[in-house]
Amino acid sequence: MNKHQLYYQILNFAMIVSSALMIWKGLIVATGIESPIMVVLSGSMETAFHRGDLLFLTNFWKDPIRAGEIVIFKVEGRDIPIVNRVIKVHEKDNGNVKFLTKGDNSEVYDRGLYKEGQNWLEKKDVVGRARRFLPYIGMVTIIMNDYLKFKYAFLAIMGEHVTLKCES
Structure with missing residues (x-):
C-alpha cells in the first residue's frame, strides 16, 4: 500500500x-434528550416492548406526564435507566407532579425499584419518553455485552476486513 x-x-x-x-x-x-436511542434490556414491558427492542426517545420538559405514557427514568443508586409505564399521576395546584410506574409484564408497582423511602417519581427523574421503536435491532448490543467472545470475534473480523481492504 x-x-x-x-x-x-x-x-x-x-x-x-x-x-x-x-x-x-x-x-x-x-x-431534547442526551441519549435519544436506547435498547430495552429486560422483559418487564412485554407486550409493548421486548428485550432487544431499540427505542427512540424524546424528552421535552413542557409536555405533561400522563398516565399510560411509557417513560425512561433513572433513580439514585441505579446506573441503568428503567423503561416502564406511568400508571398513576398526582398533580398539585403548585405545578408539582408526582407519578407511579409499573412494567406491563410486572405484577407490582415499581416502588421497589425507586431509591429507599421514595414512593413516587418526579419529572426530574425522567430521562426520556418512548416515541418509536424497532423490534429486536438492539439484540446485537445485548449479545456483545453478554458474550465477550462474540464481541472479540466480531472486532477481529472487522479488523481483518479493514486490513484486507487496505491491501487490495
Missing part, C-alpha cells in the same frame, strides 16, 4: 466517524 492509499483510508474513516457524531448531535438537539 502506498502513502496515498493510506491517507485515503484514514480520511475515509475520519469522515465516517465525524458523520456519525454529527447525526448523533443532531438527534440530541431534535429530541
Whole structure:
C-alpha cells in the first residue's frame, strides 16, 4: 500500500466517524434528550416492548406526564435507566407532579425499584419518553455485552476486513 492509499483510508474513516457524531448531535438537539436511542434490556414491558427492542426517545420538559405514557427514568443508586409505564399521576395546584410506574409484564408497582423511602417519581427523574421503536435491532448490543467472545470475534473480523481492504 502506498502513502496515498493510506491517507485515503484514514480520511475515509475520519469522515465516517465525524458523520456519525454529527447525526448523533443532531438527534440530541431534535429530541431534547442526551441519549435519544436506547435498547430495552429486560422483559418487564412485554407486550409493548421486548428485550432487544431499540427505542427512540424524546424528552421535552413542557409536555405533561400522563398516565399510560411509557417513560425512561433513572433513580439514585441505579446506573441503568428503567423503561416502564406511568400508571398513576398526582398533580398539585403548585405545578408539582408526582407519578407511579409499573412494567406491563410486572405484577407490582415499581416502588421497589425507586431509591429507599421514595414512593413516587418526579419529572426530574425522567430521562426520556418512548416515541418509536424497532423490534429486536438492539439484540446485537445485548449479545456483545453478554458474550465477550462474540464481541472479540466480531472486532477481529472487522479488523481483518479493514486490513484486507487496505491491501487490495
